Amino acid sequence: MGGIDTGDTAYVLGCAALVMLMTPGLAFFYGGMVRARSVLNMMMMSLVSLGVIGLIWVLFGFSLVFGDSHAGLIGGFEFAGLRQVDVVVGGVPLQAFAMFQLMFAVITGALLSGAIADRARFWPWTLFVAAWTVVVYLPLAHWIFSIDGAVSEHGGWLANTLGALDFAGGTAVEINSGASALALALVLGKRPGWPHEPMRPHNLPAVLMGAGLLWFGWFGFNAGSALTAGAVASNAFVTTMTASAAAVLSWLVLEHRLDGRPTSLGGASAAVAGLVGITPACGYVDTFGALLIGLVAGLVCQLAIRLKYRLGYDDSLDVVAIHGVGGVTGLALLGLVSTHAVNPAGRDGLFYGGGFGLLGVQAVAIGVAAAWAFGLSALLAWIIRRTIGFRVPEHVEAGGIDESEHAESAYEYSPLHTTGRGSGLLSRHTEPAEEHR
Amino acid sequence: MMLVTAIVKPFALDEVRAGLDRLDVSGLTVSEVNGFGRQRGHTEVYRGADYQVDFIPKVRLEVVVEEPVVEKVIEAVVAASRTGKIGDGKVWVTPVETVVRVRTGERGADAL
DSSP states (O other): OOOOOHHHHHHHHHHHHHHHHHHHHHHHHHHHHSOGGGHHHHHHHHHHHHHHHHHHIIIIIHHHHHSOOBTTTBOOSTTTTOOOTTOEETTEEHHHHHHHHHHHHHHHHHHHGGGGTTTBOHHHHHHHHHHHIIIIIHHHHHHHHOOTTTSSSSOOHIIIIIOOOOSSOIIIIIIHHHHHHHHHHHHHOOOTTTTTSOOOOSOHHHHHHHHHHHHHHHHHHHHGGGOSSSHHHHHHHHHHHHHHHHHHHHHHHHHHHHHSSOOHHHHHHHHHHHHHHHTTTTTTOOHHHHHHHHHHHHHHHHHHHTHHHHHTOOOTTOHIIIIIHHHHHHHHHHHHHOOGGGOTTOOOOGGGTOTTHHHHHHHHHHHHHHHHHHHHHHHHHHHHHHHTOOBOOHHHHHHOHIIIIISOOSOOOSGGGGOSOOOSHHHHHHOOOGGGO | OEEEEEEEOGGGHHHHHHHHHTTTOOOOEEEEEEEOSTTOOEEEEETTEEEEEOOEEEEEEEEEEOGGGHHHHHHHHHHHHOOSSTTOEEEEEEEOOOOBOTTTOOBGGGGO
16 A cells, blocks of 8 residues: 555545535435424434444444455455554545545435435434445445455446446435435335425525535535545536536526426525536536536426326435436436546546447446335335334324424424423422522 | 404504504504415415415504594504505404403503
8 A cells, every 4th residue: 555645635534524514414404394393303314324324334334335345246344443544545544535435325324314204213214224324325335436446456346347437426325315215205105194285394594504515515525536636626526516506507497487486495406406416427527518417407306306296205305306316317417428538537428439338337327226225225114114113103293203203392483382390300400499498 | 442453464563553652552462473364375386396375474463542542543553554455454443341450450441
């Protein structure tokens, strides 16, 4: 292993922290979109993902993804515990790279929670997301993120044997979360009253703040995936901005045509859709490729949201439409607009004289990721549903999941809400003794 | 004594209050209410799903006054809250049998 490049190390550590911020950002993005009585539960699902996936990753998750591959399917246990302070990969300490990748695992797990707003019990969710990380995420991430010779000699089969291109996680993060979310929504079932009763977002400024934090962190996610502060990273930064900007405009224009107004929720969703679309492509396309991907993502993801009403699955916050469909859009279009000119490690797509080869490879990667994620997530969710139960009872859902699962409420609606004396520890300890009254 | 109740648009509240200040009105109760009249509700669209909002926020003012002032109070409220558009609100008057000031036990007009 070579020496440490301090510039690249600083870059990767900074990007890791940027990506970390995406999960709290997602909590606001999702939290604002649910009703006021379930916002805390929504945000807690993201928070506990940081806890449980963070630990799994440090203990053995990183190792199973980036350890030396067994037949391209799963890594080994050689990096378990992440105590390798002197291992350097590509000029960056292994530990820095591992923390960057940890944040990817966390946000992907947290993303799924949007499909089951208002109705999942907290501990079954925690158990699910832990099992899902091990069974679904780690293998898929190994297949696509572990490049031969990067960390270990042998990497995963999607990236190396098949040769699929996925710069920052269109498969392992986006399609994975979209397909897993669909499985969760189907296994848990819809909320009572959906889709006839209004389930309006209770705090759109929170949604916009969350979208802003996601957008900000996404530069770490995408440009950081270059793992070195250079031309490829800069190009990925440009394409990330280009695609998200294009998606905002195309979404709002289409929304105005379809619904009569450009909305703030639409704009926030559009930015995320564009970012999702460009994620697999950001290091392999130029500005014009990014423009195309962003424009298309803004249109296709918006139309895909309408699918849930047609097909009747309660993907509450549209994880399928934005992450699943957006990921497919980005990976597929990459087969058209990928260009070798911006990245020597890339390939030319159909529009750049590369023929249909890459498009076919991308289609296989899409199919594999979606089938793997959907099938295993459905199985895991079904097992939890049948054993310990996954959902809160209907009357709890109607009364508000925050109160039943967390014994908290997000907002004080009226002074009457907090009248009455506490009977807990605090009041017992601060009660003055009888003779001093 | 009469109880004048008015349902008006929230933004009209300050002007109504200023109008009542000029009369012999010694107190006012205000509450936030929701409802619909001829204005009905409106439609909001979230990610393509549209919701009919049936109840529109309004402000309810209640003021108890002596009979001679009632007409002036009604005029003041109407003048301050009329925009000429649908949804400006309503004012109605009901008789009040008695009023008690809690602090002193005074009754009737003395308690106003």
